[in-house]
Amino acid sequence: MNADSRFAVIGKPVVRKEDVRLTAGRGQYFADLRIPDALHCVFVRSSHAHAEIVSIDTAATRRAQGVVAVFTGEDIKDRLAPLPHPIVVPNLPGKFPKHWPLAVGRVKFNGEPVAVVVATDRYLAEDAAELVDVVYSDLPYVGSPEEAMRPGAPIIHEGWENNEIFSMSFTGGYTAETVQANVDEVQAIIDAAPVVLCENFKVHRTGVTALEPRGVMATWSEDDGLTCWITTQRPHIDRLALAEVLELSTQQVRVIAPRDQGGGFGTKAPFYRESILIPWLAKTLKKPVRWLESREESLLVVGQERDQRHEITVAASRHGKILGLRARIVADNGDGCMGVYWGFVMPVLGAVTLPSGYDIPKCDIQLRCYVTNKPSLSPSRSFGSFPGRFVIERMMDILARRLAKDPIEIRRLNLVGSFPYITATGCHLDSGDYRKALDTLVSSVNVPEFRALQKTLRDQGRYIGVGFGTGVEISGIASDVFVQLENQPGYGSATVRIDARGRAQVLEGDAPQGTSHETTFAQVVAETFGISIRDVQVQTGDTANTPFGSGSLGARGGSYTVSAVVNACRNLREKMARIFIHDRKLNALPADIEFEGGFVFPALDRDNKVSFAELADRIIMKPIALPPGEQAGLEATDYFEAAKPMFYFGAHACFVEVFPKTGEFKISRYVTCEDAGTVINPLIVEGQVQGGVVQGLSNAMLEEFVYDEYGQQLTTTFEAYKLATAPDVPHIEVTHSFTPCPHTPLGSRGIGEGIPGPVPGALVNAVCDALEPFGIEINQLPLRPDKIWHLLGAHFHSAQAKPNLRQAKAE
Amino acid sequence: MKSGPTSHFELSIQMETPMYPAPIESLLSPTTVDEVLRALSESGGKETLAIAGGMSLMQAMKSRLSRPDTLVDLNNVAELRGISWQDGALRIGAMTRYVDLARAPELQDGAFAAIADAARNVGDRQVRNRGTIGGSLCWNYVAACIPVASLAIGPTLILSSRDLAGKVQTRSVAIDEFLLGPMQTARDSDELLQAIVFAKPEECSGSAYRKWGVSAATLPIVGIGVGLTVDRGGICTSARVGVGGLVNGSQRLQAAERALPGLSAESAGAIADLFLAAAQTVEVQSDSWATTDYRRLLIQEIGTEVTLKAFDRATKGNRR
């Protein structure tokens, strides 16, 4: 990737600042923070999936060595307001199950916290927690949306008429009448269409758990109130929510996200039970309290997403242009007791963006989310959209096969071609060139050569295939959508401060977790002021000294927040230029002044210069004879959002070989093309793509949360819940297709959120392409050798012959 | 409470998510076998366990499924490590680590190569720097590699204990009598497995092992070990077959063993058929990773592959 010639430092593969300390083992993660005399918490969690709590005996626990306190749901329910609370409730017409941080009356999933033990030492806390004796009376386990929706099914949340937590139609209409009109129109399109495809899809329960588990630590002082350290992507939201739920003034709550976090990917965005309880314990016990999650707890409770079923009908022209799409989506919501997201906000975004980057004139998409005896769905990268991208990309290939057309051509025909474009569901695709990205990808992988090789190898009884997947993903969500979706503002914000020695500081309210803010923001600041990246320091995640931000999510960092940094810098640069012009009595405008190499000078008189540091000192320390109306000081805060949500686009190609004898497959090559607009740091963008694709592959092939017939979760260790290791995945080749984003000062889009989206489609399409002689279509995830083998076996049994080389079946 | 599909303990606990071992009263670090035996025999009613590599026992301790009062660390007992030839037999100290087995010249080819095959791919390289052949055999996890590779060769295990009078008792147990079922062996709680002895092999013997898993870092779904002897013409005269990962853990696959003699490496088709037939004779489970039928297919595929490798190693003996 050639460095962007418009910039000195932006676009350069700058080595990350944070890596010096992270490779030296000097990271400051949650578990590294110590408060002397902090008490340690351990949770007792339900071993039952659905049960009445008959009794909880904590007598022995209270007597155990080191124990300071024990609380159950009964102990806290009159002392702590339950959720829902408006601050963490979206403006969507769903149900919001009442819940406390500890189960009250009933447990609703294997892993729900039932009691908390507070002791002087983690080991002792665990010893004591073993002594808690809970007696349960089992209730029937509701383990799937199908069971949850059955008439007469046990109702999981008291007082509800049924287990449906959310239901909505996405057709572009917003009243019952307009929705019905759209539904009827889609039916008419289907009735009249020359080509109609009907398929069912199922994507399993999986997500993106981070390597660092969660943690919450809190202290309470009479004077300053609560100080909380939380592994969170959203310290400011947590602060507001805590203040309201604990009935404190916001001045009494400070939330700090640790400087370093070991990944989030959405799983550290919700307002969790533990985020409420630990601060409450600190306030109640008037002692510092600390909780460190175990991996088993994490796998029991956090990071479960996807888990959607789609019934799809696509109507198309004879040429393969899609005329209408009907979808019935059902999601396994889990218990839904999760602040901010309630399980269903993710499927909502998935439903709204189901058309992805395709021009589909009319849609009738209906989403229903059902509560089950599992933990709530929690956000995971490719927020709610991983199943939908799989579905739409599979439909493209199925359509191509039906019409005996090239899957690339079908995509090109259907991709949105002119912007801005409003999808049939009301999504605003702001800018980009999707066809160019697809073409760039295709030209880098030499498909004709591959097809020739494919034919040759088929003659030898070997089966290789190529599959494509594309996807749009949110890249900064503007407030007009975000306020509705999450009851929070969508802007990115930053404060930039120059000190009297010419060093810059950026203060950001959102909290990165490996998302490289420290370096990308430094690049942007260094570029604007012509100073060294070394002279820029970035501080994040402390609500006491950073501007409000809704959190590090939805690729806000590289889209909105960095834009806020740019604007604040430009603001200050202009001010410095004005004062410089005034001081030197120049006949010039700020735009005529250069900031380069640590100096400030007119473009046409380079020797008439002052050092950046000296100029800063003059403005801060010696504010005499400033221009009229100008203030001293160099600090600016900017709040940035585009008027409409921004989307970026990616296209992926996956090459596989499949071994029909065992159903095993191997990915031989994987190539992406991303359009992230102006790239600030190509190393970082490439890293995001490689990591996101591997997460997508790991989700699609290996990871799965499995429950048995009693609702016991069977995948609570990394032995059972398998993450991809290095030999399981290929090197990911990253290419770029650049279109500037017209809505941000640098032309940059955020990247990262949606990279896993195109992956399952590309992978499964490749396998189906390889197995085309057998006419196999795979519409379920995860993709496993035994499943492929069984499909082939069914084929063999019906064919009653060894595989032979047949043409693709034409309908 | 289950800790995942790998657990075989039925004990239901309220705790749910333990991270640290239950209290241990003492950690002993003997340096001689005699000290070990004394500690095991003088447990005084305390649950006393010896820890070898700890790669399995630490999991059990940290999840509190295992709660020893006294832990006897075997890692400093030099006598328990090492590989040596003794009168043509190969003696492997019980504390010999996977990493050392994987690169032992005595195990790279020929009759005992299945042990190196198994050791080379257990877990990951950090695990291989600690885990031991003795620990694996005594733990006898349902899908473990070393027990299966051992069944394919048929070694004898040397166990020692100290009686009340302080006298050391030693006995030899054939591998078939030692491995009794998942997580169960013939070792008494006060016994120490000292060594594994592989008898001098017949000429033209070879063994091999391979496991199958959906991903690289995986507990095996199925593992197969085959050891066989061939005549001058490359025809199998005797065979041992071990399979692991099925419901009943590491076990012999007698149906395959009976069908192999008389076949040669040229009969790949017949070998595949006999493994598929043999797969019908054992209890095979179904789970989210692999169905019963697929596991049977794997037994056929892996069994064939491993058998051909064993043939190759055995016939090299012909060419010497």
Added chain:
Amino acid sequence: MTTNVTFQARINGQEVTATVSPRTLLVDFLRDHLGLTGTHVGCTFEGVCGACTVQLDDEAVKSCMLLAGQISGHQVLTVEGLAQGGSPHPLQAAFQDAHALQCGYCTPGILMNMSDFIGRNEAPTDDEIRAALVGNLCRCTGYSHIVEAVRNAAHAIKARKGAAA
């Protein structure tokens, strides 16, 4: 009646004497007792993630799967001890240059595993590097840059040896 374990060991080149309860995990001893927080904990009891990897007698092991008392008389190297006389280890430098980390949580464990690995295999292939990384989970990078960094570091070390010869 618990008998605490007193032991002596060499940690990052320094002699350390300590007394701990028998069940104290090595990783907790390093982090909590010695303040060496560079070694991380990423899983519960299964010992799969590898974030806790250190070197025991120059071999990579998972410190969450050892008891502190077991290191008596041995030597332990953690990521804090990897740098050589104030300069980063070639692996640390290579990781920075190749952007082989994002959140950094898995990184110390990978550095300790790989420094052992390339010490024994001075010109590894990419496949060998990937196989050697089986015991280290990374959620952020997708492993590609890590493999590149390890390969580059191995070359750099080899070249340095060649130059010194």
